[in-house]
Amino acid sequence: MKRKSHINTKAYHNEDFLNSRDGRSLRILSEYHEPASRFARYAVEDTIVFLGSARLLSRTQARKALKAAEAAGEGVKQARINLNMSQYYEAARELARRLTEWSKTLSDEERRFVVCTGGGPGIMEAANRGASEAKGMNVGLTISIPMDEFDNRYVTRELSFHFHYFFMRKFWFTYLAKAVLVFPGGFGTLDELAELLTLLQTGKVRKHLPMVLFGSEYWREVINFDALIKYGTINAEDMNLLYQTDSIDAAYDYIVAKLSRYALDEKGAIL
Numbered sequence: 562m563k564r565k566s567h568i569n570t571k572a573y574h575n576e577d578f579l580n581s582r583d584g585r586s587l588r589i590l591s592e593y594h595e596p597a598s599r600f601a602r603y604a605v606e607d608t609i610v611f612l613g614s615a616r617l618l619s620r621t622q623a624r625k626a627l628k629a630a631e632a633a634g635e636g637v638k639q640a641r642i643n644l645n646m647s648q649y650y651e652a653a654r655e656l657a658r659r660l661t662e663w664s665k666t667l668s669d670e671e672r673r674f675v676v677c678t679g680g681g682p683g684i685m686e687a688a689n690r691g692a693s694e695a696k697g698m699n700v701g702l703t704i705s706i707p708m709d710e711f712d713n714r715y716v717t718r719e720l721s722f723h724f725h726y727f728f729m730r731k732f733w734f735t736y737l738a739k740a741v742l743v744f745p746g747g748f749g750t751l752d753e754l755a756e757l758l759t760l761l762q763t764g765k766v767r768k769h770l771p772m773v774l775f776g777s778e779y780w781r782e783v784i785n786f787d788a789l790i791k792y793g794t795i796n797a798e799d800m801n802l803l804y805q806t807d808s809i810d811a812a813y814d815y816i817v818a819k820l821s822r823y824a825l826d827e828k829g830a831i832l
Contacts (some may be wrong), residue, residue, distance in 0.1 A: 576786030592729035596722050598830075603719060607824060608677035608700060608737040609816065610661055611653055612753050613684025613744030619654075622647065623647035649744045649776055650687040652809050656742065657699075661811050665697060667825070673701055674739060674820060679730075680709050680721060684744045689715035702730050731756060739824040740816045741772045743777040760803050762795075771819035773812045774805045 578584050601604070618626065623644040630640035657676045664674040678685035680701025692699035693715040696735035701716030703723050724730040731753065743754050754774075760766040774780055789795045805813050 566603060578776075580753075589726060589729060592726055593732070596733055599722075603698065604827055605675050605698075605700065605720065606737065607673050607739045608675050608740045609820075610734055610741045611657060611676065611678045611684060611688035611744070612734075612741065612745035612746060612748060612750050613649065613653060615679075615681045615683040616747070617650045617683040617687075617745070618643055618647050619650050619687070620644070620647045641776065646745065648685060649779075652684060652775060653684045653687040653688060653742070653744055653814075654694075655687040655689040655809050656812055658695045659691075659809075661692040661695035661697035661699070661818075663813075663817055665695070669825075675720075677702065677734065678716075679703065679715075679734075679749075680713050680716055682713065684746065685715050689713055693717075702733055702767070704730050735760065735766065738770060739768070739820060741770065742812065742816070743772065743774050745776045745783075751783075758799075758802055762799055769819065769823035770804050771816060771823075773815060774803045775807070775812060777805050777807050780805065 572578060576634075579587060620628050621648075623640070627637070627640040630636040660674065661676055667673050676688050677696055678688045680689070680703035685701070689699050691700060698717045698720060699715070701713055701722065702722070702723035702729060703713075703724050705723065711766045722733070723729075734753065735757065741757060743750065757766075757772065761770060761772075786795075786800060789799070790797050804812075804815050806815070
């Protein structure tokens with residue numbers, strides 16, 4: 562009788578193990594080491610992070626949607642709101658373009674201050690689009706969620722990442738960041754904003770990390786910072802962690818001034 566040959570499978574080729582509960586630590590480490598390897602290969606050490614809603618439309622898309630809603634006779638109110646909110650898409654796009662162009666003028670031969678987003682639609686697409694229009698490399702840190710996949714064609718393909726673990730994705734947002742711009746957004750944006758503010762407030766982020774909160778009308782209605790101060794749950798000084806504005810020029814000047822003062826001579830990240 563012919564004996565069956567036994568094929569040995571190396572542990573790192575055993576998909577059942579790698580996808581099991583016992584293999585979780587390896588999966589987590591993979592979401593650290595694989596991005597770290599790619600970032601090193603493409604000399605990405607410093608990023609400007611753009612956060613904001615995946616649901617916001619470009620002005621062109623919003624105008625088309627409003628026209629369609631008016632023709633159909635329904636959804637007009639929301640379409641008008643969406644058109645108003647499209648100002649933030651265009652602002653993120655313009656800021657990413659201008660910051661990328663500024664970064665490319667720096668004398669340092671290494672690639673500096675690369676635009677980084679969550680790699681999705683909305684504000685994320687806008688920032689990657691602006692950086693791409695300035696012919697700059699940019700980063701997309703996408704996450705696997707139970708929704709239709711979205712192809713953000715403006716992300717540099719070599720720097721397009723796909724994460725399973727939210728905390729590893731947020732680690733990479735923070736670790737390389739030298740500045741953060743937060744645009745109107747929902748639960749995800751609120752989560753990322755609160756975590757960054759907490760890390761700064763508690764000194765867990767030791768580098769200088771300027772943060773811009775863009776869209777004062779939206780944020781004034783969504784987060785009552787004055788109430789937090791009133792009830793003593795934050796100090797009035799904590800608001801110095803944020804620069805609030807509605808101006809593209811002011812946001813650009815603030816970020817450039819802070820990066821020029823605190824980040825041009827720094828190498829790598831401190832977290």
